[in-house]
Amino acid sequence: MSCPGNPSGEPLAxxxxxxxxxxxxxxxxxxxxxxxxxxxxxxxxxxxxxxxxTKAFPLATLPRKQPTVLVVCGPEKNGAIGLVCARHxxxxxxxxxxxxxxxxxxxxYQDFTTQCEKMDIPFLSYLPTEVQLINDAxxxxxxxxxxxxxxxxxxxxxxxxxxxxxxxxxxxxxxLDVPSGWDAESGSSEGISPxxxxxxxxxxxxxxxxxxRHHFVAxxxxxxxxxxxxxxxxxxxxxxxxxxxx
Amino acid sequence: MSCPGNPSGEPLAxxxxxxxxxxxxxxxxxxxxxxxxxxxxxxxxxxxxxxxxTKAFPLATLPRKQPTVLVVCGPEKNGAIGLVCARHxxxxxxxxxxxxxxxxxxxxYQDFTTQCEKMDIPFLSYLPTEVQLINDAxxxxxxxxxxxxxxxxxxxxxxxxxxxxxxxxxxxxxxLDVPSGWDAESGSSEGISPxxxxxxxxxxxxxxxxxxRHHFVAxxxxxxxxxxxxxxxxxxxxxxxxxxxx
Numbered sequence: 001m002s003c004p005g006n007p008s009g010e011p012l013a014x015x016x017x018x019x020x021x022x023x024x025x026x027x028x029x030x031x032x033x034x035x036x037x038x039x040x041x042x043x044x045x046x047x048x049x050x051x052x053x054t055k056a057f058p059l060a061t062l063p064r065k066q067p068t069v070l071v072v073c074g075p076e077k078n079g080a081i082g083l084v085c086a087r088h089x090x091x092x093x094x095x096x097x098x099x100x101x102x103x104x105x106x107x108x109y110q111d112f113t114t115q116c117e118k119m120d121i122p123f124l125s126y127l128p129t130e131v132q133l134i135n136d137a138x139x140x141x142x143x144x145x146x147x148x149x150x151x152x153x154x155x156x157x158x159x160x161x162x163x164x165x166x167x168x169x170x171x172x173x174x175x176l177d178v179p180s181g182w183d184a185e186s187g188s189s190e191g192i193s194p195x196x197x198x199x200x201x202x203x204x205x206x207x208x209x210x211x212x213r214h215h216f217v218a219x220x221x222x223x224x225x226x227x228x229x230x231x232x233x234x235x236x237x238x239x240x241x242x243x244x245x246x
Numbered sequence: 247m248s249c250p251g252n253p254s255g256e257p258l259a260x261x262x263x264x265x266x267x268x269x270x271x272x273x274x275x276x277x278x279x280x281x282x283x284x285x286x287x288x289x290x291x292x293x294x295x296x297x298x299x300t301k302a303f304p305l306a307t308l309p310r311k312q313p314t315v316l317v318v319c320g321p322e323k324n325g326a327i328g329l330v331c332a333r334h335x336x337x338x339x340x341x342x343x344x345x346x347x348x349x350x351x352x353x354x355y356q357d358f359t360t361q362c363e364k365m366d367i368p369f370l371s372y373l374p375t376e377v378q379l380i381n382d383a384x385x386x387x388x389x390x391x392x393x394x395x396x397x398x399x400x401x402x403x404x405x406x407x408x409x410x411x412x413x414x415x416x417x418x419x420x421x422l423d424v425p426s427g428w429d430a431e432s433g434s435s436e437g438i439s440p441x442x443x444x445x446x447x448x449x450x451x452x453x454x455x456x457x458x459r460h461h462f463v464a465x466x467x468x469x470x471x472x473x474x475x476x477x478x479x480x481x482x483x484x485x486x487x488x489x490x491x492x
Contacts, residue, residue: 034364035357039283043290054486091467092486111281118280119469220337223365240300240338 015246016232017205020184023148026201026230034223039108042077045200046084046112048218048242049176052198053085053140054092055245056174056214062139066095070138072127072162073100074145078176080104081200082144083112085176090121097138099124101158129161131168141166141173143194145180148204155181166192174198182206198243202232215246261492262478263451266430269394272447272476280469285354288323291446292330292358294464294488295422298444299331299388300338301491302420302460308385312341316384318373318408319346320391324422326350327446328390329358331422336367343384345370347404375407377414387412387419389440391426394450401427412438420444428452444489448478461492 018026030036059067071086073079079100086096098121103113117123128134134141143166145159155163163181166173172195178184181191187209195212197203201219220237227234237244264272276282305313317332319325325346332342344367349359363369374380380387389412391405401409409427412419418441424430427437433455441458443449447465466483473480483490 035360037285037354037357040285040289043286051486088467108283111283114281115469119471221334223361225365240297 014233015203015235016230017203017208018201018230019205020148022230023184023201023204026226029226029229030222034226038077039111042080042108042112043084044221044242045176045218046081047088048216048220049081049085049142049144049174049198050088050092051241052196052214052216052218052243053089053094053142053174055216055243056196057140057172059093064137064139067093068138069094069096069140069142070124070134071096071098071142072145072166073098074147074150074159074180075102075104076147076149078144078147078178080109080112081176082142083109083116085142085144086121087112087116087119090116090119097122097124099127099162101127101162127162127165129165131165131170134165135170138171141169141171143173143175143180143192147177147200148184150178150180150184163192172196176200178204178206179210182209202230202234203246216243217246218243220244260479261449261481262476263449263454264447264476265451266394268476269430269447269450272472275472275475276468280472284323285357288326288354288358289330290467290488291464292327293334294462294466295327295331295388295390295420295444296334296338297487298442298460298462298464298489299335299340299386299420301462301489302442303386303418305339310383310385313339314384315340315342315386315388316370316380317342317344317388318391318412319344320393320396320405320426321348321350322393322395324390324393324424326355326358327393327422328388329355329362331388331390332367333358333362333365336362336365343368343370345373345408347373347408373408373411375411377411377416380411381416384417387415387417389419389421389426389438393423393446394430396424396426396430409438418442422446424450424452425456428455448476448480449492462489463492464489466490 073082089096174196175194177200182188185205187206196214199217220242319328335342420442421440423446428434431451433452442460445463466488
């Protein structure tokens with residue numbers, strides 16, 4: 001059977017890692033040419049991220065008695081994807097808690113916040129600086145702070161402080177698209193070391209430096225012509241799943 | 247393990263069938279109280295409908311050489327869900343063809359059309375009145391024409407003609423939410439007889455008269471408080487799946 005990423009059945013060409021410019025061009029094509037809605041893309045990606053978490057950390061394997069997950073959300077798109085991820089994790093029987101220190105004024109992002117609030121997902125008013133409290137309370141931390149657009153050199157409070165805390169914790173971190181503190185292209189030797197990376201659409205160049213256990217790609221919905229134009233060479237997604245493990 | 251539909255683990259109460267008024271109140275609650283976006287809901291439901299089709303008609307079991315599916319879309323929300331369903335079916339390796347005789351002027355619905363067009367999903371300019379042509383060309387027809395809001399007595403052309411054709415075809419029909427020509431509450435003895443029904447959020451009253459092979463419910467994302475308020479008593483969704491077979 002053919003697949004969108006490999007219609008010929010021939011050996012797959014090498015997986016493509018995107019530069020920041022290419023990632024932006026791909027997103028622009030989806031939004032402007034294909035007329036995908038921002039809310040629609042965030043819903044698709046957030047759902048896929050939640051599924052990646054269920055694969056990397058199945059409910060039955062969590063070390064804590066409660067299936068707690070801390071989702072740390074940044075101010076822009078990556079944070080909104082984190083909110084959607086938290087909502088779906090709640091539906092999948094996890095117990096997410098959200099830390100969202102700077103809420104976006106964008107109405108569509110506010111709607112994602114309301115959905116979580118109305119579903120009684122707790123929001124932390126501050127992140128404990130005592131890392132042992134985080135290690136003890138949660139099974140996993142989801143880093144939905146900064147995405148591919150972020151310039152790590154320009155990072156400000158409260159995110160520099162949050163990152164300093166995340167660097168010290170011992171529970172696994174799942175990073176969405178680009179680990180916070182990393183440069184989307186060159187990565188970082190000083191940033192966090194996530195256990196799981198979920199690349200949106202395709203890995204960014206920095207993903208070549210990812211050394212964690214699981215690397216998922218979420219982007220099955222990508223039109224074939226977009227995959228071809230950007231030479232993504234994605235592996236075949238299993239069954240009807242929306243994430244694939246590399 | 248508890249589930250949102252059955253947190254106590256006790257025997258499930260009987261599945262609830264919604265009146266038209268209850269279905270409208272549930273949708274209103276999602277849109278106004280929970281601030282779900284219309285585009286977001288349509289994406290979630292269309293994706294779930296495509297998954298239901300893959301379960302009822304797996305690629306490997308289709309009788310035709312090509313995995314063709316005809317998706318007939320109405321002018322309103324149900325039609326937009328059909329467009330999203332077609333898009334995901336394409337991603338799942340099916341070959342959807344869309345018949346969408348009256349395109350909605352609503353921009354968000356137009357965006358769903360553009361997504362399909364840009365993915366090279368063919369649109370029929372007319373529906374063959376010779377039913378044998380439909381029987382021969384497609385494996386399945388998806389009826390995304392009219393939903394729970396429609397008053398069957400007020401149905402006009404081109405939909406009366408389309409329904410007359412669909413009543414005669416011999417290939418299986420998948421109806422989204424309410425089979426076209428049926429009243430959402432009382433059903434119909436004169437409408438089509440779908441093989442598969444995909445209920446959105448919860449079955450409508452008319453679903454009690456559904457005699458086809460597969461009845462799916464798509465609405466795993468529904469907040470627990472909404473499920474409780476409307477006493478949906480949904481069965482447990484398997485794994486991380488977004489549809490459940492009744």
